[in-house]
Amino acid sequence: MQDAGYQLGIVQADEEPQDWKPFKAVGTDVRVMEMTTIEPNQNLFEVLGVPNATFEKMRLDLMLAIAKWFKTANISQTEAVELLECSQPQLNDILKFKYDKFSIERLLKIVEKTGQRAELNILEAA
Numbered sequence: 001m002q003d004a005g006y007q008l009g010i011v012q013a014d015e016e017p018q019d020w021k022p023f024k025a026v027g028t029d030v031r032v033m034e035m036t037t038i039e040p041n042q043n044l045f046e047v048l049g050v051p052n053a054t055f056e057k058m059r060l061d062l063m064l065a066i067a068k069w070f071k072t073a074n075i076s077q078t079e080a081v082e083l084l085e086c087s088q089p090q091l092n093d094i095l096k097f098k099y100d101k102f103s104i105e106r107l108l109k110i111v112e113k114t115g116q117r118a119e120l121n122i123l124e125a126a
Contacts, residue, residue, distance in 0.1 A: 009044050009060045010097060015067070059099040062107035062118065066094050069114040084113045 010016070038047045045053035045060075070080055070091075081091050093101050094110070111118050 009057070010064075013060075013064050015064065055104065056099065058104050059102060059107060060097065062104065062111055063094050063097050063099055063102070065111050065116055065118070066107070066114060067097070069116065070095065073114075084110050086110060 038044055043053050043057050045056045050056055066084075073080065075083070077088060077091055081088050084091065086094075090101075094107075108118055
């Protein structure tokens with residue numbers, strides 16, 4: 001359940017999830033994934049009942065920022081790990097969105113190394 005919520009979060013961020021399934025009955029290039037409909041302002045992790053949904057969403061958002069940076073930076077993974085001060089396996093985990101392997105603090109530090117800045121918004125409970 002936790003991974004499904006994470007993969008759907010990736011879809012919402014206009015990235016390609018890792019668990020698409022071929023749907024050849026419709027076409028050779030068609031892929032499908034079961035989804036739950038949510039409102040744009042809802043936290044997908046909360047909708048799916050993932051424990052600590054707010055923290056999971058924060059980690060996903062941070063990883064997406066790092067992955068988008070890497071995608072546009074035009075550098076090799078070797079150059080990226082040196083710049084981000086992380087290991088090759090850690091960068092691979094980030095690029096595969098294995099968010100359960102990182103603390104929010106660690107991801108924040110990596111985001112800062114990309115030249116980006118994260119900001120926390122406090123919202124009233126619905």
